[in-house]
Amino acid sequence: MKKCYFFNIRSFLLLWVLILTLITEPIFASLLIIDTKGYSSGRLSRVALERTFNNAYIGEVLLGYDSITFVSFGNQPPNLVSNPWQFCFEKDRYEEIEKFIGNNVVLEFKTPKKNALLSCSATNELVTIYPVDKNQTLEQTHFIGRIHTNDPEISSGIEFGRIVNVIENKDLLRSYFMTIQMGSGGSSFRHFVMDDPDLFDFAVKCLKIGAMVRIYFSERFSVRNLFGLSSMSFVSEIEIVD
Secondary structure (H helix, E strand, C coil): CHHHHHHHHHHHHHHHHHHHHHCCHHHHHHHHCCCEEEEEEEEEEEEEECCCCCCCEEEEEEECCCCCCCEEECCCCCCCCCCCEEEEECHHHHHHHHCCCCCEEEEEEEECCCHHHCCCCCCCEEEEEEECCCCCCCCCCEEECCCCCCCCEEEEEEEEEEEEEEEEECCCCCEEEEEEEECCCCCEEEEEEECCHHHHHHHHHHHHCCCEEEEEEEEEECCCCCCCCCEEEEEEEEEECC
């Protein structure tokens, strides 16, 4: 019996090794994005009761201004951002959130979700919601950050638009991701990576006030290739445009 038991355990472990080996890069990449906090901005377009085990509520935000579909440019980890952008929340917060329908809002979110929301189909759990404050101005309007990677540069440039999503991924190496709506509205988006936590903080401030910005970036070969990407656009500077 002991020999048979040992054989079954060994077979089980070998099976798991085989399964893990067969996991594709995109799936592995999405598994890395499991401990995050972040911010999204856009028009709250829908809240609804999702018939799950815990009857969680789900909300949807159309990112940025006057967006409909999601056409994206620039590399990003798979399944990181989509439009409409979805979040989940508990039913006792429905009245608080429903009043923002049709308005431009900022949402703070996190993963992993609390146990009561694990059955919700949306990945992100809402932490708080409040209006975009376009009347606020920042004393600092231009922040020059740092790019820490030594990956070889392919090209560099400037992109104009509005920051609509920023994410801090706290797994493995701490990393930061950002999505902008290209131009002043519409359905074209571009994704970026940030190395600098202070630059991330400035991006959050720009998102909260709905500022139009210039994004200075450097396109790099992804030597690290942590997320199965061939290249990534690293942000070096963010400048608010009047």
